[in-house]
Each structure stands twice: as C-alpha cells, then as structure tokens.
Amino acid sequence: MVTFLSGKASFTRSMAGDGLRPSLRVALGRVLGRAAADLSRRTGRGSGGVIDGRVLLALAPSAAQELSCGREIVLVSGTNGKTTTTAFLAAMLRSTGPVVSNEDGANTPAGLVHALAQRPAPQRVVLETDEAWVPWTLQETGAATTVLLNLSRDQLHRHHEVAALSATWAAALEDVNHAVANADDPAVVHAATSAARQTWVAAGAAWTGDLVTCPRCGREFHLEGVQWWCTCGLRRPEPDWWLEDDYLVSRGARVPLEVALPGRASRANAAMAIASAVDLGVPPEEAAAALQGIRSVGGRFQVFEHEGRHVRLLLAKNPAGWVEALDVVGPSQCPLVLAFNSAGVDGRDPSWLYDVPFEKVADRPLVVTGSRATDMEVRLEMEELGDVLRAPSVIAALDLLPAGDVYVVANYTAFQDARKELDSVS
Amino acid sequence: MSRDELTIVLVYPDALGTYGDRGNALAVRHRALGHGMSCRIVEVGLRDAIPRSGDVYLLGGGEDASMLVAWEHLRHDRGLPAAVEAGAACFAVCAGYQLLAERFADQSGTGRPGLGVLDVRCGRLPGPRAVGEVLAEPLGMPGIGFLTGFENHQGDASLGPAARPLGTLDVGVGNGDRKSEGAVQGRVVGTYLHGPALVRNSGLADRLLESVAGPLAPYDDDRVERLREERRRAALGGRRRVSPRQAA
Numbered sequence: 001m002v003t004f005l006s007g008k009a010s011f012t013r014s015m016a017g018d019g020l021r022p023s024l025r026v027a028l029g030r031v032l033g034r035a036a037a038d039l040s041r042r043t044g045r046g047s048g049g050v051i052d053g054r055v056l057l058a059l060a061p062s063a064a065q066e067l068s069c070g071r072e073i074v075l076v077s078g079t080n081g082k083t084t085t086t087a088f089l090a091a092m093l094r095s096t097g098p099v100v101s102n103e104d105g106a107n108t109p110a111g112l113v114h115a116l117a118q119r120p121a122p123q124r125v126v127l128e129t130d131e132a133w134v135p136w137t138l139q140e141t142g143a144a145t146t147v148l149l150n151l152s153r154d155q156l157h158r159h160h161e162v163a164a165l166s167a168t169w170a171a172a173l174e175d176v177n178h179a180v181a182n183a184d185d186p187a188v189v190h191a192a193t194s195a196a197r198q199t200w201v202a203a204g205a206a207w208t209g210d211l212v213t214c215p216r217c218g219r220e221f222h223l224e225g226v227q228w229w230c231t232c233g234l235r236r237p238e239p240d241w242w243l244e245d246d247y248l249v250s251r252g253a254r255v256p257l258e259v260a261l262p263g264r265a266s267r268a269n270a271a272m273a274i275a276s277a278v279d280l281g282v283p284p285e286e287a288a289a290a291l292q293g294i295r296s297v298g299g300r301f302q303v304f305e306h307e308g309r310h311v312r313l314l315l316a317k318n319p320a321g322w323v324e325a326l327d328v329v330g331p332s333q334c335p336l337v338l339a340f341n342s343a344g345v346d347g348r349d350p351s352w353l354y355d356v357p358f359e360k361v362a363d364r365p366l367v368v369t370g371s372r373a374t375d376m377e378v379r380l381e382m383e384e385l386g387d388v389l390r391a392p393s394v395i396a397a398l399d400l401l402p403a404g405d406v407y408v409v410a411n412y413t414a415f416q417d418a419r420k421e422l423d424s425v426s
Numbered sequence: 427m428s429r430d431e432l433t434i435v436l437v438y439p440d441a442l443g444t445y446g447d448r449g450n451a452l453a454v455r456h457r458a459l460g461h462g463m464s465c466r467i468v469e470v471g472l473r474d475a476i477p478r479s480g481d482v483y484l485l486g487g488g489e490d491a492s493m494l495v496a497w498e499h500l501r502h503d504r505g506l507p508a509a510v511e512a513g514a515a516c517f518a519v520c521a522g523y524q525l526l527a528e529r530f531a532d533q534s535g536t537g538r539p540g541l542g543v544l545d546v547r548c549g550r551l552p553g554p555r556a557v558g559e560v561l562a563e564p565l566g567m568p569g570i571g572f573l574t575g576f577e578n579h580q581g582d583a584s585l586g587p588a589a590r591p592l593g594t595l596d597v598g599v600g601n602g603d604r605k606s607e608g609a610v611q612g613r614v615v616g617t618y619l620h621g622p623a624l625v626r627n628s629g630l631a632d633r634l635l636e637s638v639a640g641p642l643a644p645y646d647d648d649r650v651e652r653l654r655e656e657r658r659r660a661a662l663g664g665r666r667r668v669s670p671r672q673a674a
Contacts, residue, residue, distance in 0.1 A: 153444065161490070162489070163489055163490075163491055209443070212440050212441050212472070212492050212495065213489070213495055214491075218490070218491030218494065219491075219495070220472065220495045348558070348576075349576045349621070351446040351449070351620065351621030352446050353449075354446030354447070354448050354449030354622045354625075355446045355448065374652050374653045374656055375653060377653075378649050378650055378653045379449075379625075381456070381649055381650075382449060382453060382456050382622075382625060383452065384459070
C-alpha cells in the first residue's frame with residue numbers, strides 16, 4: 001500500500017512579497033481569523049469558518065499551500081453528494097486515526113483554508129471542494145487523491161456547460177496521483193483519465209440528460225445498457241468496485257452495504273467512500289461499518305417531529321438531485337412540501353425545474369413555499385397539477401397537512417431556512 | 427383551420443434541452459387544454475425522423491457540442507423546413523434559434539450554414555456571456571403583454587428584411603444590439619429568452635396556437651399572471667449592464 005504525501009507547494013511566491021516570512025503571515029492570519037470568527041459567532045452571523053478563512057487568505061495568500069505541506073489530502077468533488085461522501089469518508093478514515101474535514105460544507109477557498117488551519121492539525125485531511133474550485137484546490141494543496149462523484153447541469157449561469165467543467169477538471173488532474181471516480185459518468189471518466197492512477201467505481205447515474213455528446217471530443221455518444229462509448233476511444237472503464245444486490249464488491253473484497261441514509265444516491269456515495277477509504281488503508285469491513293451510525297449529514301435526511309408530523313428533510317438543488325430525491329420519496333402518497341428559493345448559490349434561473357419529472361409527484365397533497373414559490377406552483381400547473389397549496393414558511397406548510405409522514409424537499413438556501421425553522425420547533 | 431387534435435413536436439430534446447426547454451411543450455399543451463383543444467406531445471430523438479405533419483415544432487437550447495450534433499441531424503433530415511413550408515408553427519430558443527438562421531457561428535467562431543428558415547445571421551457576442559433577466563415589448567402582436575424571460579448565451583443575431591424582431595428590449599442583451607430581441611418570420615419565432623419561455627409568455631404561446639388552429643376561446647391563468655408580474659418587477663429591479671457590443 002503506497003501512501004502519497006502532498007506537499008508540492010512552494011513558498012517562493014509569498015516570500016517575494018514584503019519580506020515577512022510566510023509562516024509568520026499564516027500565524028498572524030490564524031490569530032486574526034479566529035478573532036473575526038469569534039466576533040461573527042457572537043454577533044450571530046454564522047459559524048465563523050468562512051470569515052476565518054477569508055482573513056487568513058487575505059493576510060497569507062499561500063496559506064493553503066503552507067498548511068497542506070507534508071499532509072495527506074483527499075479532495076472530494078462532484079455536482080451532487082459532496083457533503084455526504086466527505087462525511088462518509090472522514091468517518092471511515094477516523095477508524096485509523098484523527099482526520100480533519102470541512103464537514104460544514106464550506107467548500108470554496110475560505111472554507112477549505114479554515115479546515116486546513118484547524119488545531120490540532122492531523123495528518124489526514126478530507127476536503128469537500130466546489131466543482132469550480134477543483135483546479136485551485138489541487139494546485140494549492142497538492143492533494144494526492146481526488147474523489148470524483150458526478151457532473152451534471154447545475155447553476156448554469158455560473159458553470160455554463162458540463163463539458164467545459166469536465167475539460168477543466170481533466171487539465172487540473174494531470175498532476176494528481178490517484179483518482180477514485182464514477183465509471184458511469186462520462187464527464188467524470190474523461191477528467192479522471194488524466195490522473196496517474198484510477199480506481200473506477202460503478203456508482204451509477206440516475207440522471208442521463210447530459211449524456212448526448214462526448215465530453216472529450218463532442219461527437220455523439222453511443223449508449224447500450226450501462227455501457228457507453230465514443231468513436232474517439234472514451235468509453236466506460238471496467239469497474240474496480242461494483243454493486244451486487246446489497247453488497248459492494250471488488251476483486252478482493254465483498255462487503256455488505258448497509259447505509260442508514262435512504263435512496264440510491266446514498267448507496268452510490270457510500271460505494272465511492274468505501275473504495276477511497278480502502279485505497280487509503282482502511283479494511284473494507286471497517287469502512288462499511290462506519291456508515292451505519294450516520295443517519296443524517298448536515299441536515300440532509302434529518303427527521304423532525306412537529307405536532308404529529310413526522311418530517312424528513314431532503315436537499316435537491318438541480319435536476320439530477322431531484323431525480324434522486326424522487327427516488328427517496330417514492331411512489332407513495334406521502335405529502336410533499338416543496339421549498340424553493342433563488343438566492344446566491346441556488347442559481348438565479350429556475351428553468352431547470354422543467355427538467356425534473358414532476359409528473360411523478362401527482363396524487364398527493366403538495367404545498368409550495370420559498371422566495372420562488374410562484375415558479376414552483378406554475379411548474380406543477382404545467383403538469384396539470386393545479387391543486388397545490390401555498391404557505392409563507394415550512395412550518396406554515398406543515399400546518400396545512402394532516403398528521404403523519406411528510407417530506408420537505410428544498411434547494412440550497414431554502415434547505416438551510418427549513419432546517420433552522422424545523423430545529424426551532426422540534 | 428381547426429384541428430381535432432393538435433400535435434406538438436419537441437425536436438431533439440436529448441440534444442436541445444439544456445435549460446428545461448421541455449417546458450415549452452408543456453406550456454403549449456397547457457394553453458391548448460385551457461382553450462378546450464385536445465393536444466399531444468411527440469418527442470423526437472436524434473435517431474428518429476422528424477414528422478412533417480405536426481402543428482407546432484419546438485427547438486430548445488444546447489451546449490456547443492450538442493448543438494452541432496443536432497445541426498448534423500437537422501441538415502440530413504430536412505423534415506423541419508418541410509413542415510414549416512407546409513404551414514406549421516415553430517418556436518426555437520437559443521441554439522435552436524441559431525440553427526434556424528441562414529448562418530450561425532460555432533464555438534470557434536467559424537460560420538456554418540443554418541436551416542435558413544429565418545432571415546437571420548447569428549454570430550458570437552464579442553464580450554462576456556449575456557446572463558440575466560430580460561424584459562421586452564413585443565412587436566406586431568397586440569394584446570400579448572410584455573415578454574419576460576431569462577437569457578444565458580454568447581450569441582447575437584442580425585435580422586434580414588424578411589424577418590422582424592420579436593420585441594424591443596427594456597432589459598437584457600437579446601440579439602446583441604441592446605434594442606431588439608428574437609426574430610419572427612411568418613409562423614416561425616426565434617428567441618434568446620431561454621428555456622421554458624412560453625411558460626412565462628402565455629400570450630406568445632397563444633399566438634403560435636392561433637397561427638395553426640384559428641381563433642381561441644378565452645383562458646385566463648392567474649398563477650402565470652402572478653409569475654409574469656414577479657419576473658417583470660425582478661427584471662426592472664436589477665437592470666443590467668449595457669450590452670458588450672454597445673460598450674465596445
């Protein structure tokens with residue numbers, strides 16, 4: 001078992017500045033960053049992690065490089081499942097020793113640097129990374145292992161195209177030692193092929209809307225069952241790990257996949273995490289066992305009780321995420337609350353709602369809420385689902401529904417709002 | 427002309443469907459049902475022949491590579507120009523709009539011949555991508571109200587004498603001249619109002635229906651009117667920069 005250490009970072013850039021040694025800058029940044037974070041917490045503005053990282057980066061632009069030096073860093077990215085997979089993998093690696101991770105989901109430079117600056121500073125770091133910040137993070141941290149989950153349309157006003165993002169990843173991964181990648185996602189496979197070594201996981205892809213053209217050459221793809229290929233040579237690689245019934249299987253291992261979190265996507269995320277953990281030296285059975293105690297991640301799938309309503313909270317922020325959420329919700333007649341915003345990270349354009357097969361939510365009570373509730377109401381009307389209620393908040397929405405099971409499905413900022421609301425009354 | 431059942435043909439949703447463009451088929455169907463007409467949606471994939479007997483044809487937006495794949499199929503199929511020639515209505519968005527033009531520019535800026543259904547030439551905006559809410563006044567379509575939408579494109583459009591703009595811009599980049607948005611020629615409409623533009627612009631959906639089915643029974647939709655008003659206010663509240671071309 002070979003362990004790759006990061007640390008290709010060089011300090012020459014920051015040393016050329018004002019003569020202050022980089023380690024002093026980082027130390028000063030840490031002190032001031034902690035003070036800013038403390039102030040942020042005390043004034044109720046947040047957990048302080050992002051402001052801490054921002055201060056640190058402002059004072060020491062090479063902080064990520066310095067703080068990564070000599071450590072074993074694993075980067076996790078993808079359109080969906082980043083936070084869950086990061087939590088799974090960190091839990092598995094903790095069975096072998098201490099691990100630090102940005103499990104709060106702050107996945108752009110400030111949040112990453114905040115995680116790297118944690119004290120004590122264990123050798124192992126798992127960094128959930130925003131798709132667009134993968135090149136920066138690889139460059140700065142020299143992460144030796146990159147876990148690539150999936151790429152699909154999301155926040156198109158910001159990322160524009162899946163193929164372009166795949167190409168950016170492919171260029172960035174040229175210096176990466178090892179990619180653990182989803183063999184069922186061509187955009188991921190194209191990117192991962194650049195790394196020196198790959199572990200392919202047949203993690204599946206519930207969303208196929210972005211599978212028309214080859215991410216490498218732009219030609220039309222050929223699809224047959226789970227196989228896909230292009231005349232340029234890009235094709236589905238032979239998986240190293242795959243699912244057989246309730247087991248995750250490789251040539252040398254067969255472990256039960258007992259995931260407490262519901263849905264197909266949770267199993268896929270678990271498979272990616274186990275494959276990564278095993279490569280990093282965790283015995284397969286121990287890796288699988290670490291999954292069983294995880295019942296919610298950052299509020300995803302969290303269960304709340306509110307006046308007789310048994311509420312499960314789901315995050316769905318793009319078409320692929322919605323397809324997975326509908327898999328969890330299933331064909332039951334369980335009422336749904338759909339909370340929909342378009343603030344900041346949500347993306348300003350909700351056109352993608354028309355890529356979600358909402359015809360599947362027919363025949364059950366539906367309540368919409370959020371700053372773009374009207375868009376959601378009209379979306380459902382276009383499926384001829386006109387009998388939809390509307391409420392000013394998630395709690396008000398629940399009050400319109402009978403006692404019993406309810407799913408609340410929300411996009412990012414609506415999810416955060418819903419979590420706060422439900423926390424305050426549960 | 428009146429039909430027992432209208433056929434809406436959604437052309438290549440697998441390649442031209444980046445921004446929820448399927449919503450336009452749902453919007454036309456919803457309006458048709460509201461007006462008391464029966465209606466079916468036929469989705470035509472890249473490997474299918476485009477039927478020539480449909481009533482309303484819809485083309486959506488696509489990424490650069492998917493657009494070129496769609497272009498290859500459309501050129502060889504020829505079903506769409508034949509259907510338009512036979513009197514069908516057509517609504518095309520972003521990449522779809524460009525494919526209907528006389529010429530369009532691919533990702534590298536190389537000009538390629540379009541289907542020539544619209545007397546329009548499309549190039550690429552010289553500056554940053556046009557992204558944001560759009561508000562426009564329709565031209566020559568009294569009674570349909572303002573046009574509202576969201577744009578996210580790198581293309582422009584110059585109209586020849588046979589086409590006229592779909593609208594004059596209040597907010598947005600549109601065809602790239604800061605003045606005009608989209609193109610209309612007979613029963614064919616092209617626009618940079620992307621994705622499910624006909625959901626937000628039910629009056630425009632009605633015009634497409636009327637052009638193939640004759641006068642329509644009244645149908646008010648309060649929810650859509652509420653959405654239109656919300657988006658109009660959002661567009662006016664966040665007026666954007668001047669278009670790259672005008673700034674240059």
